[in-house]
Amino acid sequence: MALHVGRRFKRVLIEGAGWLLVLLGIAALVLPGPGLLALFAGLALLATQYEWAEKRLEPVKRQALRTAADSVASWPRILMSALGVAGLVAVGITWGLRADAPSWWPLSDSLWLPGGWGTGISLIVSAAIAAGMIIYSYLNFREIREEEAEGDDVQATSATEG
Numbered sequence: 248m249a250l251h252v253g254r255r256f257k258r259v260l261i262e263g264a265g266w267l268l269v270l271l272g273i274a275a276l277v278l279p280g281p282g283l284l285a286l287f288a289g290l291a292l293l294a295t296q297y298e299w300a301e302k303r304l305e306p307v308k309r310q311a312l313r314t315a316a317d318s319v320a321s322w323p324r325i326l327m328s329a330l331g332v333a334g335l336v337a338v339g340i341t342w343g344l345r346a347d348a349p350s351w352w353p354l355s356d357s358l359w360l361p362g363g364w365g366t367g368i369s370l371i372v373s374a375a376i377a378a379g380m381i382i383y384s385y386l387n388f389r390e391i392r393e394e395e396a397e398g399d400d401v402q403a404t405s406a407t408e409g
Contacts, residue, residue: 258296265292265300281380283311316388318381328381335374343367 272286287307293300319325341360344367348359360366 261292262296265289265296268292281376283307283314284380287311312388315380315384319385319389325381325385328377332374332378332381335370335377339367339370339374341367342370 266289268285268289270289272282272284272289275282275285287304290300290304290307294304317324318328342362343364345360345363348356352359
């Protein structure tokens, strides 16, 4: 009986974590954060319990890898990503320090940057995760993108010559 309860608890824990990651991933598709990565991780957990999740896992994985490769396809993209990380850190620090509300702020001053350092640190941690993902993508996918670009150039040259 204890073994049965342990299995049920494990299943509930895996499913709960899977759904939480899926929801966070969906939110992070439009908010700062690694949306496809969280979505993939959530589906990977759910795929251990459900066949439908296993069927949807591979397309999400391919899209996540393609997005990672695209993010480091050119130096302007890498630079913009790095500036985004720096911006997140700056906003996190500003939020943590709770600068005075500007004169144009229409609501109560107490509603300006609510959350203090809790929110600021979460923004800084998001920036650190994003920086790590940029570095990981650069180290693992930059060469793939360069090879694909060279292959496209060779195919284009062959097509125009032939």
